[in-house]
Amino acid sequence: MPVTIRDVARASGVHISTVSRTFSAPHLVNPETRVRVLACAEDLGYRPNRAARALITGRTHNIGLIIADIANPFFPPLIKAAESQARHRDYHVFVADTNEDAAAEEELVHALAKQVDGVLLCSPRMSNSLIEQLSREVPLVVVNRQLAGLPCVLMDVGQGARSAIEHLAGLGHREIALLGGPRGSWTSREIRRAAGAAARTAGAELTVLGPNPPTEHGGLAQAEQVRRAGVSAVLAYNDLMAIGLLEGLDALGVAVPQEVSVVGVDDISLSRLTRPKLTTVATPTAAAGRTAVDMLLQHDTDLPRTGRAGGAGTTVGVRRTTAQVMLQTELVIRDSTGPGPYAGRERPGATAEGPGPHRRADPGGPRVAAGDVVAS
Amino acid sequence: MPVTIRDVARASGVHISTVSRTFSAPHLVNPETRVRVLACAEDLGYRPNRAARALITGRTHNIGLIIADIANPFFPPLIKAAESQARHRDYHVFVADTNEDAAAEEELVHALAKQVDGVLLCSPRMSNSLIEQLSREVPLVVVNRQLAGLPCVLMDVGQGARSAIEHLAGLGHREIALLGGPRGSWTSREIRRAAGAAARTAGAELTVLGPNPPTEHGGLAQAEQVRRAGVSAVLAYNDLMAIGLLEGLDALGVAVPQEVSVVGVDDISLSRLTRPKLTTVATPTAAAGRTAVDMLLQHDTDLPRTGRAGGAGTTVGVRRTTAQVMLQTELVIRDSTGPGPYAGRERPGATAEGPGPHRRADPGGPRVAAGDVVAS
DNA sequence: TACTTCGCTGCAAAGGTTTGCAGAGAGATC
DNA sequence: GATCTCTCTGCAAACCTTTGCAGCGAAGTA
Structure with a gap:
């Protein structure tokens, strides 16, 4: 039922790699071919499978936003600002609520880790050491908490x-x-x-x-x-x-x-x-949301990639952007x-x-x- | 850097398939082997990659929740109830805000489609026909809108x-x-x-x-x-x-x-x-959130799967749960x-x-x- | 002893995509 | 006419899992 890159390739008489390039590197494909492929894709209602893409590129183009309590009116402006900022950079934001529960926070970071390129941790309730540990699993930007060695957005x-x-x-x-x-x-x-x-x-x-x-x-x-x-x-x-x-x-x-x-x-x-x-x-709060997204995506290229593009041993030193904004x-x-x-x-x-x-x-x-x- | 099933297999001296089964079908693997594998996994800090798993099983164990406006205090109780209900069934909820914008709604459904097993559409602003069209892309439950042929949760x-x-x-x-x-x-x-x-x-x-x-x-x-x-x-x-x-x-x-x-x-x-x-x-509102999640996950097995387990031609008739709750x-x-x-x-x-x-x-x-x- | 049964494990394909590499033409240069 | 350059396309491996199938050894049965 779901239409894949292969269906489009078949329909437009090209190899799947050409279809792939039509979407991810259009300048590499002949304009004529490109329009043909795009037409077929449009016809068939093809949409790239972001999960499959993420599997190889190591980039999901999603960011996670973990919030202590969505019902607290303090957060919505922050969420909206973050979403808007992310959208401009072609990223989507997944929001999750922890009910002020430290255990839920940890659980959520783990669950999000492989599905997002980074996580914004807002007003965390868990311990500093746990946050540091989690930051080795997925890039983290912390809001409303000061941690040495981690990017933080603070309000004075x-x-x-x-x-x-x-x-x-x-x-x-x-x-x-x-x-x-x-x-x-x-x-x-x-x-x-x-x-x-x-x-x-x-x-x-x-x-x-x-x-x-x-x-x-x-x-x-x-x-x-x-x-x-x-x-x-x-x-x-x-x-x-x-x-x-x-x-x-x-x-x-x-x-x-x-x-x-x-x-x-x-x-x-x-x-x-x-x-x-x-x-x-x-x-x-809105500025905090925007800033946090910026800090996370600042070095798109610095984000760790699981794909083979970032060859092993090239940058062994993990990213450690320690910028802190007040x-x-x-x-x-x-x-x-x-x-x-x-x-x-x-x-x-x-x-x-x-x-x-x-x-x-x-x-x-x-x-x-x-x-x-x-x-x- | 990220530890995969292969690393665990190597460390514990078994085939990757055994490691896989240790997690997804523990009863199929020898208790001794199991503890050894689990120990290695624990040691290495292994976490199954849900995206890769989803690629083959067709199940992400995520559900999307699209909200017209997070800043409207009407929604947080609904969100929290949905999250709690989902958690009980081992699902995670990704919330997204559309700013009361119909175009953003469509965009978000598309973005979520392949990353979640279903979407809860709350107080949609887009047209009925568009919703119906999108429902062919991903299972949808609609809240606060009545649509023939789609599962809806309504308030009187x-x-x-x-x-x-x-x-x-x-x-x-x-x-x-x-x-x-x-x-x-x-x-x-x-x-x-x-x-x-x-x-x-x-x-x-x-x-x-x-x-x-x-x-x-x-x-x-x-x-x-x-x-x-x-x-x-x-x-x-x-x-x-x-x-x-x-x-x-x-x-x-x-x-x-x-x-x-x-x-x-x-x-x-x-x-x-x-x-x-x-x-x-x-x-x-809270009841609506719970009910919507229940309706979406009601027939876990009915959810469409892209993996090969659900062989082509077995159930060609797409799921059409038209239950409506008021x-x-x-x-x-x-x-x-x-x-x-x-x-x-x-x-x-x-x-x-x-x-x-x-x-x-x-x-x-x-x-x-x-x-x-x-x-x- | 020969055969079946059973529990456990390995093999390999599959899922949808990206991407380095190589090859095929076409056009340009000498 | 030979060589080079350049643009475009195809090939195939890789990402990380799951899972049907087959094989292996041990235990049970006749």
Whole structure:
């Protein structure tokens, strides 16, 4: 039933190799022959079998995209950007969801390994050593995790968290809670580290609550704790948790931002739709998706090939592109943050508005600066 | 570099066919030999090349999932359910996003065709005839579209729309607007048809606005039109549009539900987080994902194989599983609907509460009934 | 002992494609 | 007219598996 290269060859009276070349190296075949072959192929509805092609070329023209949780609105912009970027380079993207499960991640990398030319690992939950081990099986680009010796795309959430804490301190908050993210998250550690340092500098006290699942429910479940902690401001690991917290506080009758200020991270589109609108640290997710694809495909020719073209012993040293890209974040101030109990009074250290890239939100949504290679 | 079956054979001193059988038919090989081979394979880090296997067996153990828009929160539950169901049957799911673009859909089906055993086509935007044509290339299950002769998973949005209109009419609304969905959407047509009929029965007038992009912005952009239309209630194609409309009305100073009632469709998790909370028609998305996978894999053995095992001429008649499943929907009443201008006055036809499956929302979220094969 | 049965293993073809190499013509150059 | 160059095409091996068939030795049966 499925029409193969052989059928086309028979129909157009040429050898299969000529048909093959008609598609993969058209300049090598006589224009007349070419049109004839193409006509026959069209007629018969022939489509090259990419799997068979991959078997010999070692190139599938697919890339895998492993995502911690598709339901998290943080990811779709990244996915779409990656897909669009890949499409331009004639690659297809296969997305897979791991449900925040480290074991599922490993399993998926293995399953994808032979079917794609490389894998984008987004917000991985597994251990560094496992990632390194897997990177020997298939080219990997890691997003939202820093690993020496592996290409990484990072977002400067440290700077973002710092800006957020400075913003809160500037508003007169001295007791601040941090809603931590999931275990195994590099971003969560980064935020915690930077927020802790910024709080110390600003003379504020930071209470860490967590780890928590990075979902609305994770935030909602901590509302009671937040109230009990007696803080006047909260920085959440991500917008989803911040939104859940908004809900939870509302249910407890706690007014935001009058009684408690809330800051999220990510600037998902939803954060403009809550009441109050969420103050948040915008992360350049689309840029991250594009960049990750670029880094993976950067050296098309460097990608390992199983086919005989890349002769054994030619390049024994495995590809080790260690470029790491850090993308900038930006604090977007909306309505969920307001004056704290110490507003107006003098505070130890720090000015009212820190040096971070703050911005009062404009209606059109944030324009996020991106770029900045920090190492390579 | 990549270790093949041959390396394992060499290392364990057996023929490659024995190694192959160790993995794909363990009962055929001597236990002693088996452990030796497995040990060598483990040692060398051997992983069967699924692509090569697929070349001969005709089975990739992958299924493709084509989605109109990953950013639409309607889809993630469906994706996750499909993935989980597939995993249980030792299948992997490759998700791809089409950006609501019919051309991208076709392109993706072609790209996936030879790399998966079947494709789930969710909310397709392309024409029926094209879908039928593509279904000859690869087994297809269609979600959210009815096509004779193809397996379909449908949600009874007609019933949902009817319930919504009856609910609104029961509250005393007689001028109702319908925010249509995207062109090419079966669901949109279905809603429009059923809502029109229900409005006629209830003695209400239905104004159709659209088609619109099925996004927040699509709803937001229609806020002005809604106000100008002078209606007291709106049924939107989906929750995202309803939420956008909520925003738009808020910006125009129109109070919901005091001045205008709003009903959405889908019951995405977000609809519980808006202010006011959204009244909506819950659709069984997870059930749809599970069902679609089941239908595709139902007859593992029926799937066409390119390998020689399925000899030519044995089953010439292509598989034509025409089972169609209709899943039930349910109206979930929250806070975005309230009494209309004719509340309390007598209305032509219909009782205050129609016969549809209405339910006052409970905090735990909806339990949706599913099932009901309507044809096969 | 001769024969069958059974469990295990090896052989080789097949699946659809790519690609290095060689060969066949045609045209150009001297 | 001989030689060279160049363009195009065919040949066949290779990629990594699976699987029908056949063979081999051991155990069981008569």
